[in-house]
Amino acid sequence: MTICPAHKEIAPAQRRSTSAIHPVVALAGQPNVGKSTLFNMLTGLNQHVGNWPGKTVEQKSGTFTYGDCTYTLVDLPGAYSLTANSEEERITRDYIIHERPDVVIAVVDAAILERSLYLLAELLLLPAPVILVLNMMDVAAQEGIVIEPQVLEAALGIPVVPMVAARNRGLLTLAATLGALLREERAYEPRRPTILPGHESVLEEIITHITPHTPHPYPPDWVALKLLEGDEEVQAMMLDALPAPLWEEIHALLREHEDAILDIAGARYAWIGRMIRAAVARPRVGQVGLTARLDAVLTHPVWGTGVLLIVLGFVFWLTYAIGTPLMDGIADLIEQGAGLLHGALGGLPAWMAALLADGVVGGAGMVLTFLPILIIFFIILALLEDTGYMARVAYLTDRFMHMMGLHGKSFIPLLLGFGCNVPSILGTRIIETKRARLLTILLAPLVPCAARLTVVAVLTPLFFPRYVGLVTWGLVVGNILLLAIIGVLMHRFILKGEQVAFIMELPLYHTPNLRTIGLYVWQNTLAFIKKAGTIILGVSIIIWALSYFPAGEVELSYLAHLGRTLEPVGAWMGLSWQMMLALFTSFIAKENTIATLNILYGDLEATLPALLSIPAALALLVTQMLFIPCVATVATIKQEVGWKWMFISLLILLALSLGGGVLVYQLGSLVLG
Amino acid sequence: MVPLVELTPGQTGVVRNLYGGRRLIGRLAALGFTPGAPITVVRNHGMGPIIVSLRGTQVALGRGEARRVMVRLAEQPHDDLSCA
Numbered sequence: 189m190t191i192c193p194a195h196k197e198i199a200p201a202q203r204r205s206t207s208a209i210h211p212v213v214a215l216a217g218q219p220n221v222g223k224s225t226l227f228n229m230l231t232g233l234n235q236h237v238g239n240w241p242g243k244t245v246e247q248k249s250g251t252f253t254y255g256d257c258t259y260t261l262v263d264l265p266g267a268y269s270l271t272a273n274s275e276e277e278r279i280t281r282d283y284i285i286h287e288r289p290d291v292v293i294a295v296v297d298a299a300i301l302e303r304s305l306y307l308l309a310e311l312l313l314l315p316a317p318v319i320l321v322l323n324m325m326d327v328a329a330q331e332g333i334v335i336e337p338q339v340l341e342a343a344l345g346i347p348v349v350p351m352v353a354a355r356n357r358g359l360l361t362l363a364a365t366l367g368a369l370l371r372e373e374r375a376y377e378p379r380r381p382t383i384l385p386g387h388e389s390v391l392e393e394i395i396t397h398i399t400p401h402t403p404h405p406y407p408p409d410w411v412a413l414k415l416l417e418g419d420e421e422v423q424a425m426m427l428d429a430l431p432a433p434l435w436e437e438i439h440a441l442l443r444e445h446e447d448a449i450l451d452i453a454g455a456r457y458a459w460i461g462r463m464i465r466a467a468v469a470r471p472r473v474g475q476v477g478l479t480a481r482l483d484a485v486l487t488h489p490v491w492g493t494g495v496l497l498i499v500l501g502f503v504f505w506l507t508y509a510i511g512t513p514l515m516d517g518i519a520d521l522i523e524q525g526a527g528l529l530h531g532a533l534g535g536l537p538a539w540m541a542a543l544l545a546d547g548v549v550g551g552a553g554m555v556l557t558f559l560p561i562l563i564i565f566f567i568i569l570a571l572l573e574d575t576g577y578m579a580r581v582a583y584l585t586d587r588f589m590h591m592m593g594l595h596g597k598s599f600i601p602l603l604l605g606f607g608c609n610v611p612s613i614l615g616t617r618i619i620e621t622k623r624a625r626l627l628t629i630l631l632a633p634l635v636p637c638a639a640r641l642t643v644v645a646v647l648t649p650l651f652f653p654r655y656v657g658l659v660t661w662g663l664v665v666g667n668i669l670l671l672a673i674i675g676v677l678m679h680r681f682i683l684k685g686e687q688v689a690f691i692m693e694l695p696l697y698h699t700p701n702l703r704t705i706g707l708y709v710w711q712n713t714l715a716f717i718k719k720a721g722t723i724i725l726g727v728s729i730i731i732w733a734l735s736y737f738p739a740g741e742v743e744l745s746y747l748a749h750l751g752r753t754l755e756p757v758g759a760w761m762g763l764s765w766q767m768m769l770a771l772f773t774s775f776i777a778k779e780n781t782i783a784t785l786n787i788l789y790g791d792l793e794a795t796l797p798a799l800l801s802i803p804a805a806l807a808l809l810v811t812q813m814l815f816i817p818c819v820a821t822v823a824t825i826k827q828e829v830g831w832k833w834m835f836i837s838l839l840i841l842l843a844l845s846l847g848g849g850v851l852v853y854q855l856g857s858l859v860l861g
Numbered sequence: 862m863v864p865l866v867e868l869t870p871g872q873t874g875v876v877r878n879l880y881g882g883r884r885l886i887g888r889l890a891a892l893g894f895t896p897g898a899p900i901t902v903v904r905n906h907g908m909g910p911i912i913v914s915l916r917g918t919q920v921a922l923g924r925g926e927a928r929r930v931m932v933r934l935a936e937q938p939h940d941d942l943s944c945a
């Protein structure tokens with residue numbers, strides 16, 4: 189039996205998990221190197237997904253067993269470097285410095301070894317032993333790159349494991365290497381990158397000055413290097429830690445050496461060059477890899493756009509040909525179920541039967557109805573990301589999105605909104621910067637979802653039987669134009685901030701890994717049911733109660749009372765309180781607009797057209813298209829960006845929809861006399 | 862030295878310097894935009910982002926960002942003849 193290594197307890201007080209008995213292994217790597225695939229292959233379903241404390245970045249941890257030994261595996265977010273450029277980079281370095289994993293596994297893409305080793309150059313300066321995993325050896329071979337892992341291992345002085353994580357190749361070697369390193373049966377003598385001679389003396393000087401003052405557990409030489417790199421977070425930390433006169437002195441030194449950042453990065457790349465020189469054979473000049481051949485078409489301004497349109501067409505087809513019918517089917521089943529339940533609960537007081545059948549079953553059923561479309565979208569998202577095509581979509585659409593201060597990465601999430609706003613808001617997680625993500629979330633509800641379009645499809649023929657196509661088209665285009673205008677305005681005046689720098693890697697194309705996609709879909713769907721689902725159920729019951737009590741009829745309910753209070757606003761749009769009420773019930777689900785109108789007016793075809801003039805009918809449609817989204821969307825917004833921005837989003841949409849309705853009615857009345 | 866944004870597809874150069882805020886320089890440097898790095902423009906259509914190839918990978922850059930990367934053009938044999 190092998191002796192299993194145990195976790196080295198460094199500061200028990202800092203540890204929040206109980207898993208501290210097992211050695212803690214952290215996975216670090218740049219984005220798109222297949223880190224998640226390795227994590228999924230090792231842990232399978234033994235994983236827990238949450239958020240990093242106080243952050244919106246996903247945290248995944250899990251366990252895996254090799255031989256007799258069990259390890260705790262923590263998946264650190266993808267980071268290009270360890271300077272505080274992004275939340276992911278801060279989390280990665282804070283974790284390694286404060287939580288002291290027993291080993292860090294640095295995953296790199298063998299096909300782009302030079303660039304992906306940059307993170308390793310930074311990791312080696314932190315106080316945790318590192319194993320280098322050369323992932324995607326198959327892609328490297330396909331691109332004509334030959335790597336000799338032993339040569340690289342000799343150069344770096346750390347264990348190097350070649351791997352194809354997606355095909356389960358190299359995982360056992362990794363586990364064996366991990367055990368050997370932890371039991372100290374294996375030499376670990378890393379050759380670390382050094383700084384260029386031009387800045388060597390100033391670095392020494394800073395280290396000498398700050399060493400007595402550097403807060404625990406930061407390594408002083410690392411802090412000094414980050415100061416020279418101009419890292420804002422480390423600067424702020426040392427401003428607090430150092431006596432004022434000493435900080436002034438250091439600050440002056442840093443000012444003098446502002447150019448050091450490029451030198452330090454350059455020195456890391458020079459170090460990488462020395463490390464890989466003997467280990468890597470590049471393809472012969474003229475040999476064109478698969479990615480280059482595909483990109484000749486896929487990023488081409490004409491052909492690329494053509495392919496994009498076909499892909500988008502396919503996404504829509506999936507949504508409307510499979511997702512929407514399934515959604516309707518489940519909704520019908522729920523309705524029947526609720527009806528049956530109603531009958532079966534005859535013995536209970538009427539309100540209780542209604543609460544169970546309509547409130548609880550209806551609410552929970554609504555969560556269920558979202559699942560088919562969510563699953564389809566998660567599969568699409570995962571496929572686009574995992575193959576590497578998503579970056580090309582972002583590149584192709586960037587110019588258009590740029591006008592709103594967004595970049596190409598916001599395009600797919602917004603587009604998903606045509607099916608359902610919920611995956612659209614969840615999909616914004618692929619956007620790196622907080623501000624761009626927030627702006628995208630605020631704009632997302634302006635994309636008319638399938639349910640809104642259903643309402644339009646029912647109502648428009650009632651009022652405009654001869655112009656159904658034209659009016660529907662006008663409404664959709666109107667929404668998109670408004671989205672663009674609001675985007676430009678918010679970008680200019682509200683969420684100003686730094687213009688998003690568009691710097692995006694175009695990863696090599698990969699065959700998607702089914703396990704990664706499956707787990708992605710599973711985890712995200714589960715998270716939706718658990719988090720948003722609970723809120724949706726709760727709010728559905730509350731709204732149901734408001735529409736039921738006190739009299740058991742919607743016309744006399746509290747919600748109707750609210751509708752009546754809003755009658756003056758309705759009057760500006762030429763709408764009755766019943767219609768305002770119908771709009772408000774659409775908060776549970778967009779289709780409720782029709783259901784409520786049915787309850788209040790009976791046969792819509794016979795009653796509605798006579799009730800509303802043309803401007804009022806247009807106002808109703810416009811308001812409906814812009815109205816606050818359904819509770820599922822609102823709950824998802826809350827889950828992703830918190831209460832404050834959820835309320836701001838609601839206020840914006842309420843103002844837009846009511847304002848839009850009033851404007852259309854008043855203008856329409858003016859024009860049509 | 863010319864800004865990267867002025868290179869046409871297929872043109873190759875060497876990165877000389879970066880201008881901009883510390884954050885931008887930090888992000889670009891981590892991706893391999895450091896002085897001495899060979900760089901080739903893959904796509905540049907005169908509007909919208911450009912695509913460059915450097916350090917074995919491709920990176921899409923907004924035009925604003927590409928204006929802040931200064932490169933020295935690789936010497937081209939044809940030009941040498943005309944300059945002589």
